[in-house]
Amino acid sequence: MSIKLNALFSDSYVDISQYRDQHFKGNRYEQEKLLKQSCTLYVGNLSFYTTEEQVHELFSKSGDVKRIIIGLDKVKKTACGFCFVEYYTRADAENAMRFINGTRLDDRIIRTDWDAGFKEGRQFGRGKSGGQQHNTSVKTSRSPRAFSCFPS
């Protein structure tokens, strides 16, 4: 009774993509292992004006969100269209990949992908001018929020 019929019930929305972080400290195998266990998602194609609260509202639909880190332009330190969403459980993150990836937030179709895990520094864009590598975010009339850190 244990036969699973792999040919039929694929779960492809949860599969890892082809992307690998070039700055990852470790080899491909280690990175893939982390990706397959990860509870953290990279979220791309956000509007520059999308707030942490909006991200929280949307991604809470697949489970309790542990934390959100908004991606920043390395130079300007303003939001530049991506973020990380970390869940408490893998199952919740998988449901986000299945049902939130490819739907809209702030009228833009957002893209989610597995992330090996947030490390300090990874919130900064790696594009030449300081923003995302692949920047298709369009500015509208709202002004982007500047993220100064809370004094600690």
Added chain:
Amino acid sequence: MSRRRHSDESDAGSQPHKRRRTSEPIEIEDRLESLICRVGEKSTSSLESNLEGLAGVLEADLPNYKSKILRILCAVARILPEKLTVYTTLVGLLNARNYNFGGEFVEAMIRQLKETLKSNLYSEALYLVRFLSDLVNCHVIAAPSMVAMFENFVSVTQEEDIPQVRSDWYVYAVLSSLPWVGKELYEKKDVEMDRLLNQIEGYLKRRQKTHVPMLQVWTAEKPHPQEEYLDCLWAQVQKLKKDRWQERHILRPYIAFDSVLCEALQHNLPPFTPPAHSDDAVYPMPHVVFRMFDYTDAPEGPVMPGSHSVERFVIEENLHCIIKSHWRERKTCAAQLLSYPGKNKIPLNYHIVEVIFGELFQLPGPPHIDVMYTALLIELCKLQPGSLPQVLAQATEMMYMRLDTMNTTCIDRLINWFSHHLSNFQFRWSWDDWADCLTQDIEKPKPKFVKEVLEKCMRLSYHQRIVDIVPPSFTALIPANPVCSYKYGDEADSSLPGLAMTTTVGNAIKNRASNEEILIVLKDVPNPNQDDDDDEGDGFNPLKIEVFLQTLLHLAAKSSSHSFSALAKFHEVLKTLTDSDEGKLHILRVLYEFWRNHPQMISVLVDKLIRTQIVDCAAVANWIFSPEMAHDFTRFYVWEILHSTIRKMNKHVQKIQKELDEAKVKLEKQQNKKQRDSGDEEDMEKNSEDEEGQLEEQIERLQEKVESAQSEQKNLFLVIFQRFIMLLTEHLVRCETSGIDINTTWYKNCIERLQQIFLMHHVIIQQYMGTLENLLFTAELDHHILTVYQQFCALHL
């Protein structure tokens, strides 16, 4: 760096390809699996010729791969019920070619049926029974032996001291197979079948239906009664019998092969005794059939089968099965739903929308996570842009019209679905069509629904957006601008207590003061409550909490991350200030005061306060039921907070229980290892004894932790239920003495929120039923409140 090509990886939505270089048995097995699984899908050849071809291939492979083929066929019978008749035909053809194989398959199926019943896999068991019954149509199983199995099933209704849900299942298994095999069984054994149906009728008349009101989506009988599932199926079977078992909807490929199948020898099912009831059996809960459409709703095209037609039953069953098979892949699921065989004869879009909402609104809970249904409906709209959005809009309009009688829990889900759906379609909606809600009291279901939807829409966008999308007449329903309310700001009255201190505290925070330094600064804050003999000033001081927290939250108001950092940095201060129950309650009050226009912030900060153990779950419950929160008591966000709090408590208990179980397993392994290794050197024995001792200590600690957590959990539910009882009793007594009707809008909301606690946490609450019955839900309680408890109990009877 490896340059290996990942040829096995797939992009979202496409199937993985397996390409191997050598032809090994494992490749052939995979191929067999693939062939069997894919038969019946879109093909250039007819289904009949595909089945014929496949039967030939499998017959040839039987000598070498018989057990694999048996296992695959048993699996598809169990988990692909939407393709039932395709596979029964296949088995029929194989049986005609190889009688022994047919016999072995039937035996394997019976074994599987026993296993699924013992493992509480009742849906799968149901599909197996249905499969077996359809095998009668394929001349694999002799009709009299099937009737005998059904007789054994129905005799479960004569068992004593069993839960009703047990006999329910066996009756359901018989009735739900009749659309497929009723005709054949009646032709061969009409006397026995009549007797069977009479017994079933008698059972259905005497069974309890206390649970039904708790499971209905709408309380009104019109336009569509929300029928109990067995009652509905019985009516459908009765109608089918009246129509002399003529059933025209089910696709029956075996008819084309009648001449071949007729020649086959049939097998007799071995006598099957249902496994006896045991205490750890978990039977399926009863449910109510969700109906929102009838033949008047589809304006043109094919007519929708009536609510008591067996076609309706079969269509709904198959659509539910498709969702069950493909819910993880929304594109595939949508495509499979839309390519339902026989779709040209039915208003398929209406059936799909009805089945999806039926699942979304199912009580106690939907079979799959709520957000799946939103994503699925979006995919369906993409695939049928010319027709499905209109049906969806029609459905939304209908549900809006019937909000007055809709269960509050279902309204919650509707709010979440509708706002999320709108956010994917630029919030385009004909709000003016709903202008009737503007003249109603704002607490009434319709304006309340619109208000809550707009609040959720705002959370997914921003305030000005909401102002822009609704007509000006809807201003009263627009949510408040989500800004903070700092009471010590520039406009504060100079006589406000603590005002001067806020500047001091604020500066201290900005100058990166430590927790100790802040506590020292706060010593100067007078305590409005206390007498002078409390020198230390360590007791509960509401003003200290206000001054500190308001200032802190104000400095950190920029985003939730800023607020989280602030709470983390001054965790010690907060812990100290909220050492007592009063302190915990007050911090929640202050938080609410500050963020009362931004419920989402209240929500995330309450979550943080619980997780960092500044407040406990019971404090949150007491705060929600406190008089200060009375005016927000019917707002959706308040209940989201309460349910989230309960869930955190439940997860906490589960987590420690898991740690305890893992430690116990470890200890067992250690002890087994010791037994095997005994006789080894002294050192090793000593080490393993130490380890064992440590584990035993750990287990003892964890055991205590579990007991303490469970006690906290039980206490949380007691607090909640107690507060509900107090509130509701107050209302009922007040109405009685003043001669007013008890059924106010507030009362309906409150009593359904009580119901919701039971429904959303029924598994956990079951553990504490004894305590609940002894302490709270006693016979002295007002019967309106007691009924809710009794309905809940009836769910598991």
